[in-house]
Amino acid sequence: MRSGGLGRLGRALVDFFLPEEVCAVCAGPLPPPSVWEPEACPDCLDDIFCRLEAAPAPALSSPSAVHLDGVVTAGVYEGALRRAVLRLKEVPDRRLAGFLARLLAEQLGRVWRPAGRPTVVPVPLHPSRRLQRGFNQAELLAGELARLAGFPAPASACERVRDTPQQSGLDRWARSMSLIGAFRVREAACVTGRTVLVVDDVVTTGATAGELARVLKAAGAREVWCAAAAGVHPSHTSES
Numbered sequence: 001m002r003s004g005g006l007g008r009l010g011r012a013l014v015d016f017f018l019p020e021e022v023c024a025v026c027a028g029p030l031p032p033p034s035v036w037e038p039e040a041c042p043d044c045l046d047d048i049f050c051r052l053e054a055a056p057a058p059a060l061s062s063p064s065a066v067h068l069d070g071v072v073t074a075g076v077y078e079g080a081l082r083r084a085v086l087r088l089k090e091v092p093d094r095r096l097a098g099f100l101a102r103l104l105a106e107q108l109g110r111v112w113r114p115a116g117r118p119t120v121v122p123v124p125l126h127p128s129r130r131l132q133r134g135f136n137q138a139e140l141l142a143g144e145l146a147r148l149a150g151f152p153a154p155a156s157a158c159e160r161v162r163d164t165p166q167q168s169g170l171d172r173w174a175r176s177m178s179l180i181g182a183f184r185v186r187e188a189a190c191v192t193g194r195t196v197l198v199v200d201d202v203v204t205t206g207a208t209a210g211e212l213a214r215v216l217k218a219a220g221a222r223e224v225w226c227a228a229a230a231g232v233h234p235s236h237t238s239e240s
Helices: 007-017 042-053 063-067 079-090 094-111 127-133 137-149 172-178 207-218
Strands: 070-073 119-122 158-160 183-185 195-203 223-231
Touching: 042 079, 042 094, 063 207, 070 094, 079 094, 079 137, 079 195, 079 223, 094 137, 094 223, 119 137, 137 195, 158 207, 172 207, 183 207, 195 207, 207 223
Parallel strands: 070 223, 119 195, 195 223
Antiparallel strands: 158 183
């Protein structure tokens, strides 16, 4: 047996059989259900709430970010919130997605009053990337967010038609250029004249959401906002 960890399939199996009495972020024990309702343990929850309270606006330095009408994140992409987002990339844990969606829904409700019911669009993965990963974490998050906020179920209005390189390590211009032509609207009727909420797990420079917003507006979207579970602190833009 090879060493070096369980791998994605192994982690998924472990998470499938883990009881719900463990923290959705660190897999540590939770207090008894009679005294504790959150999916995260007290330590992770305390750390995450610090990220929520101290959350600055993401540094939308990408040129394509000008196409976004607004961005809302649950908190700073650090500490336990960062670990939660990274874990959701590895394991399709709906309990964790629901926990992050609740944090995001609370922040969204404070600052966003859409005109009418928005079209929720998760940032799509390229088919080859989705096949490799087995799921799209943005779809999980979008589904839970739509359910909690009372929005229509996420629409498959867009697709990723070009597999782009990993954004990590690219500067803002390289990120923006690498994403040109990456997305296509396949159901214009879902977005024409509508307010669209693009959902992703993390936003860094706004390059991905901004390019998707550009394509959506070209297809007739009236307004495009981005909602993400976490935003990279303005002083750190090397992660995606």
